[in-house]
Amino acid sequence: MAHGTISDKLFRTAMVMVFRKLGLLGVTLGLWLDPLGAQDHSNVIRNPFPTADDVAAGARSFRSQCAACHGLDASGASGPSLTTGNFRHGNSDEALYGIITKGVPGTPMVGFKLDGREVWQLISFLRSANVSKGAGQAKGNPGNGAQLFQANGCAQCHTAGKPGGFAGPDLSDIGSRRSLAQLETALLDPSAEVDPDYWSLRGRTKTGQAIEGLRMNEDTDSFQILESSGHLRSVWKTDLANYEIVRTSPMPSFKSKLKQSEVEDLVAYLASLRVESGNEVPR
Template identity: 40%
Template sequence: MFRLQGISASRVALIVSVFWIGSSANLTAQGGDNPHTSLEDVETGQRLFQIHCSRCHGIDAEGDDGPSLRRGRFRRAQSDAGLFRVISDGIADTGMPPIFRRRTDESVWQVVAYLRSINQRPEDISLPGDVEAGRSLYTGAGRCATCHMISGVGSLLGPDLTFVGERRSPDELRADLLEPDHEVAPRWWSVRVTYIDGRTIEGIRMNEDTYSYRLIDADENLWSIAKRDLRESQRIETSTMPSYDDELTVSEVDNLVAYLFSLRTRESAP
């Protein structure tokens, strides 16, 4: 590629086109959808993102000092126009600055187009499963509430699932059900302790310091255990959640995934 004083030709073309279109058209975001969504716009948006945003949000927007921008939805914006505003103005009183000073509307829209390309809106995702069938399986035969809590009902032996559709994609939810031992967060590791007299207790580690453990066992009893009373202790890094690979049919898994994915804040629910 030929270079002009160290700047690549494509960069010059980019800068020229951004100024040209940006200054001649008044595209300020007033509720409208993004007028710049071609593949080239997405690619330019990605380049702009890498230059201006990646130092805080990570090179692929997966998050660093700033939050991940790949979670399927944004806390601070619902619409394209909302994203436009967040990116051009920044977010007051947070570490999120306005985009570079000489921004044009077009360049902001291109960044929006890039962010949309890596995030599908939940309402645009259609899933094979049935939400209501998933809900009855969850509360009934699935016995999921023996470990999980939804809206204050259930148990604390697993993560609260009230808003699980916000943090997990449908594929991740499927993996949660079929391969629970894959990437278990330390918060959900268990410990099996053996006292000097031979008694054993096993439970999820609520807390640990130099001298003691606090464990919650499968019956939801809480145990405070002094390490000096123990003969040994063994850390278990697998999940206490059983795999449902052999337990559930394909369509039952689909239904559970559809139900779990629907568990989001009311504003984004269908």
């Protein structure tokens, strides 16, 4: 999570003391000088711009600044869904303010140069998105879903809180990153949305050998693919007679394999896979 430095906190404390003496602690000016310095008596930082107009303004900022990674409705794209009710790097307004303005080290999330009001309005929009599109309550039984996860071989390709396969995405915190609707879609129509990191390479060498694997890296001259055996292989493009990038998922659909109640159980299990904010390592 993002917090101010010690010097920032000392500065805010000094400013609070000055404003108290002047009787101006609650004025709007304090919010503009330092939005994170305006605190109530319990030291909990509150969003000073929570109105419907602020939500609408935040939605406009979101579409222009954030939608490319998180989707137009914040339900996720290359970046995680922000409608699940749980934010990976912190759930408080203060934490969200820091994430938006400073970014998250080690991830594609960069800080945005917005004024204080615009940041708070973005947070208001995110809170609204959680109310209207949040995770809600899963219908199924997560215990049954965990058994279905193992029985259907999901762990051969996925890690889910304990060691598993590596051919598919790590699902250890998928409940924090995807909504219930997205999880169900992923089970019933796996190719509806495939992260480019999980596109595959399929081709044939000039000597007639078939090759196929998860495309790990690509440069001007070569590919590195992860074969189903777990072997990492480098392939020179000049050695290939033909090849194609496969943008569909190798994962089979569960649409005809599981009953609807079983799909709901599996969704409930996946939704339960979360990393509590404050305990995770940024990535």
